[in-house]
Structures are given as structure tokens and as C-alpha cells.
Amino acid sequence: MVISAIADSLTRQVEAVGDTLSETFFEPVIRLGVTGLARSGKTVFITSLIANLMDRGRMPQLVAAADGRISAAYLQPQPDDTIARFDFETHLAALTAPAPHWPDSTRTISELRLSLRVRPTGLLSGLQGPRTVHLDIVDYPGEWLLDLGLLDKTYDQWSTDVLARIDKRACAQGFMERARAADPAAAFDEPLAQDLAKRFTAYLNDARKAGFSDCTPGRFLLPGDLAGSPVLTFAPVPLLGASRRGSLHREMERRFEAYKSRVVKPFFRDHFARIDRQVVLVDALGAIHSGPEAVEDMRRAMADILSAFRPGRNAFLSRLLMGHRVERILFAATKADHLHHTQHTRLSAIMEALTREARDRADFAGAHTQALAIASLRATVEETLDHDGKTLDCVRGTLLDSGKRAAFYPGELPEDPARLLSPARSGAQKWLDGDYAVMNFAPAPLVLKPGEGPPHIRLDRAAQFLIGDKL
Numbered sequence: 001m002v003i004s005a006i007a008d009s010l011t012r013q014v015e016a017v018g019d020t021l022s023e024t025f026f027e028p029v030i031r032l033g034v035t036g037l038a039r040s041g042k043t044v045f046i047t048s049l050i051a052n053l054m055d056r057g058r059m060p061q062l063v064a065a066a067d068g069r070i071s072a073a074y075l076q077p078q079p080d081d082t083i084a085r086f087d088f089e090t091h092l093a094a095l096t097a098p099a100p101h102w103p104d105s106t107r108t109i110s111e112l113r114l115s116l117r118v119r120p121t122g123l124l125s126g127l128q129g130p131r132t133v134h135l136d137i138v139d140y141p142g143e144w145l146l147d148l149g150l151l152d153k154t155y156d157q158w159s160t161d162v163l164a165r166i167d168k169r170a171c172a173q174g175f176m177e178r179a180r181a182a183d184p185a186a187a188f189d190e191p192l193a194q195d196l197a198k199r200f201t202a203y204l205n206d207a208r209k210a211g212f213s214d215c216t217p218g219r220f221l222l223p224g225d226l227a228g229s230p231v232l233t234f235a236p237v238p239l240l241g242a243s244r245r246g247s248l249h250r251e252m253e254r255r256f257e258a259y260k261s262r263v264v265k266p267f268f269r270d271h272f273a274r275i276d277r278q279v280v281l282v283d284a285l286g287a288i289h290s291g292p293e294a295v296e297d298m299r300r301a302m303a304d305i306l307s308a309f310r311p312g313r314n315a316f317l318s319r320l321l322m323g324h325r326v327e328r329i330l331f332a333a334t335k336a337d338h339l340h341h342t343q344h345t346r347l348s349a350i351m352e353a354l355t356r357e358a359r360d361r362a363d364f365a366g367a368h369t370q371a372l373a374i375a376s377l378r379a380t381v382e383e384t385l386d387h388d389g390k391t392l393d394c395v396r397g398t399l400l401d402s403g404k405r406a407a408f409y410p411g412e413l414p415e416d417p418a419r420l421l422s423p424a425r426s427g428a429q430k431w432l433d434g435d436y437a438v439m440n441f442a443p444a445p446l447v448l449k450p451g452e453g454p455p456h457i458r459l460d461r462a463a464q465f466l467i468g469d470k471l
């Protein structure tokens with residue numbers, strides 16, 4: 001405990017020195033974290049944000065851009081040598097190709113530095129030349145934040161919780177059968193451990209496809225170069241009676257502890273602890289489409305994700321942060337271009353309600369928060385159709401599967417978010433009042449005028465909230 005506390009605080013001090021150095025050169029650095037569960041839209045968000053910061057014609061709500069105070073924006077080598085570079089050029093090329101397509105999914109952490117030349121505002125504007133503000137954008141999987149919850153738990157607490165939660169889920173039966181049959185007190189057996197871990201991983205993948213968000217340990221889904229290593233070869237097995245040396249239970253417990261200290265803690269120390277501003281992307285429409293269970297599960301996952309931004313709750317994290325805190329957190333419901341704009345306020349309200357509990361806590365810790373419905377890349381146009389004598393507010397786009405153009409009505413979101421969240425909380429199996437559909441649209445071919453970035457919805461509002469005050 002003591003040794004790791006010292007080591008943790010040393011890292012912060014070393015970093016603090018780095019911070020001061022760059023500040024003395026009047027080049028402030030904003031470290032912007034972009035997170036969300038898989039497929040929530042991180043890659044598209046970062047790509048479009050950078051493109052729209054470089055060509056600012058569609059950013060009227062970003063005040064410094066509207067005032068014409070940003071004279072240049074350019075990519076620079078990132079400060080961290082050991083993190084993958086966010087592959088902006090390849091992703092942008094995918095989105096802006098003659099036959100555009102969505103970028104490939106990425107499964108790890110990456111980073112990019114965008115530097116902005118900004119003229120100061122107000123009294124100083126005549127006296128000072130332009131300053132350079134560096135924006136370090138860090139893309140990391142939200143699944144990794146969920147792992148914070150593991151730090152507080154012993155292996156037995158974790159196993160009991162997981163098994164109770166997944167016991168009845170259809171997608172967990174392949175794993176549950178094997179787990180029930182395994183004798184945790186029996187001598188450790190590597191093939192059995194691998195089989196259990198493999199089935200547990202398969203369950204996590206299926207659970208995620210079924211729309212569940214509580215899929216931890218996060219690296220089981222996104223193993224990167226840890227695939228197949230012992231820290232990822234464990235699973236929850238119930239303990240019956242006392243744990244013996246050399247037993248399956250004891251070795252599983254050891255690997256669980258190794259996962260916490262060798263995988264989870266380094267991520268929080270090396271990446272998370274340095275973030276200044278954060279955007280959390282949520283595919284709320286996708287969850288609503290999957291049904292009440294998925295919505296409730298997402299609400300719980302959001303609360304868990306956001307507990308990482310309330311460091312007082314976790315001793316490891318408070319020691320690590322030593323007062324450094326995320327100053328602004330944006331919760332953005334992505335893919336709002338699936339809805340006609342008449343429904344956007346409702347989506348924002350749902351987003352706000354989904355994260356209410358968690359946001360109240362983050363507010364308490366001093367961070368500013370906001371909820372928005374956005375589309376990083378607008379793939380549809382709006383259209384109002386007559387249908388059985390009523391008008392329907394639709395969106396039209398190219399369907400991803402067939403390549404055909406079609407108008408689409410996703411269903412009407414309720415004005416009061418409680419109409420979705422209450423049945424979700426009380427365990428309803430399906431929506432009573434409505435049916436919600438989600439289409440997968442391909443990105444639309446773009447004709448960009450000089451100075452214009454890709455079309456979006458409220459990306460400029462998001463940027464203003466996240467970095468506008470620093471420009």
C-alpha cells in the first residue's frame with residue numbers, strides 16, 4: 001500500500017513539472033478524453049471534430065471560430081511516444097471517399113495532438129499576438145472505465161455479484177453450465193481455466209451484442225496484446241467452503257488480483273489521471289431499440305463509468321489524482337441524425353435523465369456537466385411524409401445493408417424520459433407505448449465547399465462546451 005502510494009504520487013509530481021514547463025511557454029495543453037462503449041461513435045466523433053476544427057465553416061457555435069479568432073489548426077506529433085496515433089487521415093478518407101464507408105473499429109487507446117493558433121479576446125487582443133493551444137485528444141474504450149469498480153472488490157465479491165447478475169441470462173448459459181459443474185476446491189487445471197475463461201469471454205461478447213453494457217472485465221472484450229495471457233484467463237467461479245492452496249479457486253483469485261494491479265491500475269495511472277476534459281458518448285437510440293433491459297443496463301453502466309469521475313469514492317483513484325480533476329464532462333447521445341430534429345430535445349432529455357444520478361455526483365465533485373444529442377457525421381436528410389392522413393417526420397438516407405435510399409420513421413420518443421426509464425428500471429420486457437427502430441445508414445457522399453468540414457449536428461456546441469472557454 002505505502003509503496004504504491006509513494007510511486008503514484010511521484011508520477012503526479014513528475015507530470016506536474018511537465019505541465020508547468022509548457023505553461024511557462026504560454027502554450028496551454030488541454031487533454032480531452034473521448035470515451036464510450038464499443039460502437040458508441042468515438043472514432044467518427046474524433047475524426048469529424050478534428051476535420052471541423054481544421055475547416056471551421058460549420059462551427060458557428062464555437063465562439064472563437066465564429067469570431068474568426070482561430071487563425072490556424074494543424075496536426076502535430078503527439079506528446080506520448082508509447083500510445084498509438086489516432087489514425088485521422090485513414091478514418092477521414094473512409095468517411096469522405098466517393099463511396100464513403102464507416103471507419104474500421106479500433107480496439108485500443110490512441111491519441112492525436114491538434115494545435116490551434118488563437119488570437120486572444122478582449123483588452124489583451126491588441127497587445128498580445130496569437131497564442132498556441134494544444135488539444136491532445138485521447139480515445140479510450142469506456143469498457144476500461146468500468147473496470148474501476150473491480151478495484152474495490154475481492155475475487156469472491158466479484159464472482160458472487162457476476163454470477164447473481166448473469167445467472168438467468170440466456171446468453172450466459174454456456175458459461176453457467178460449465179461454472180456450476182466446476183469444483184473450485186479441486187486442484188488447479190489450466191485447460192479447465194482456459195475453457196472457463198473462453199466461455200466467459202464468449203458470454204461477454206454475446207451480452208454486448210444483446211445490448212448489455214455491464215460487460216467487465218473490459219479487456220476480455222478488447223484484449224489487444226494481452227490476448228491469451230494469464231491475466232485474461234480467469235472467470236468467476238463460486239467458492240464452496242474454504243479456498244485451498246493450489247486449487248482452481250486460489251489461482252483464479254490470483255489472476256483476478258493480477259488483472260487489477262497489472263492492467264487496470266496502469267491504465268488509470270498513465271492515461272486517465274491526466275485528463276482535463278471528457279466527453280462520454282452513448283448510443284442511447286441503439287439501447288432504446290434493443291428494449292427496456294438494455295436501457296436499464298446502460299443506465300447502470302453509465303453510473304459505473306461516471307463513478308470514475310467522482311474520485312472521492314475510490315481510495316486508489318483519489319491518491320492518484322491528488323486534486324487534479326476533470327473540469328468538464330459532456331454526455332452526448334450520438335447518431336441523432338437517425339431522428340428528425342423535432343425529436344432531438346427528447347433525446348437530450350433522455351440522455352440527461354439516464355445520467356442524472358451519476359451527473360449529480362460528478363457535479364458535486366466540482367465538474368461542469370452537460371447532456372446533448374449530437375451526430376458527428378450527418379448521414380441523413382429530413383423529410384416529412386403523409387401517412388394515412390397524418391404527417392410523419394422522417395429521415396432519409398442510404399441503407400447500409402442494401403445500398404438503397406429509404407425514408408425511415410424511428411418511432412416517437414416520449415416527451416417525459418420517465419416513460420422509458422421507469423419501465424426499464426422495473427424490469428419490463430418490452431416497451432408498452434411504442435416501438436423503436438434503428439436503421440443502419442451508410443455515410444452520405446459529401447461535396448464540401450472550401451473551408452467546410454463534414455456535416456454534423458451540434459458538434460460545434462459540443463466543442464464550445466468542451467474547449468471553448470480555453471480559446
Ligand SMILES: Nc1nc2c(ncn2[C@@H]2O[C@H](COP(=O)(O)OP(=O)(O)O)[C@@H](O)[C@H]2O)c(=O)[nH]1
Nearest residue numbers: 038039040041042043044102335375376377379
Ligand atoms: N448515422 C450515424 N451513424 C454513426 C455516427 N457515428 C457513428 N455511427 C455509427 O456507429 C458505428 C460505430 O462508430 P465508431 O466511431 O466506430 O464507434 P467506436 O467503436 O466508439 O469508435 C459506425 O460504424 C456507424 O455505423 C453518426 O454521427 N451518424
Ligand SMILES: [Mg+2]
Nearest residue numbers: 042043105106
Ligand atoms: Mg473506435
